[in-house]
Amino acid sequence: MSNVPEKLVYTVEHEYVARTDDSAVVRVGITDYAQGELGDVVFVNLPKPGDRLATHQSFGTIEAVKAVSDLYSPIAGEVVAINTALEADPAVINRDPYGEGWMVQLRMAKPEELKGLLSPSAYRSHIGE
Numbered sequence: 001m002s003n004v005p006e007k008l009v010y011t012v013e014h015e016y017v018a019r020t021d022d023s024a025v026v027r028v029g030i031t032d033y034a035q036g037e038l039g040d041v042v043f044v045n046l047p048k049p050g051d052r053l054a055t056h057q058s059f060g061t062i063e064a065v066k067a068v069s070d071l072y073s074p075i076a077g078e079v080v081a082i083n084t085a086l087e088a089d090p091a092v093i094n095r096d097p098y099g100e101g102w103m104v105q106l107r108m109a110k111p112e113e114l115k116g117l118l119s120p121s122a123y124r125s126h127i128g129e
Helices: 032-038 111-116 120-126
Strands: 015-019 025-030 041-045 058-064 068-072 077-082 104-108
Touching: 025 032, 104 111
Parallel strands: none
Antiparallel strands: 015 025, 025 104, 041 058, 058 068, 077 104
16 A cells, blocks of 8 residues: 555646645655556656746656656646755655655745645545555
8 A cells, every 4th residue: 555645735647746844835756656656766857946847747757667757747836946866866766755755846836726636535546545
């Protein structure tokens, strides 16, 4: 059974959104379910700080032993930070997807878009748990 934290919201593409100390900025990564389906993560291609993303726009790729998958922005916003630690150790996504395995921080263009994302219970239903 996958770990689906109650304090996050989710996408059908298996990204999560976590609030940060700055109410205008959120942290985005892939879910525990997604990392488990991918297998061992070996490379992540992320955007640059300053890049502007539209909702559902591909912002990079994640490469695992099994496959390469696109990463999609859950909401519109500007990339304010990327997790540079993933360059040296992308497998941290497998070990700690909701903590040290985060990918980007976005300054939200439309915070109301968060209301359109999946609740933890809806995400659990989506993945069949």
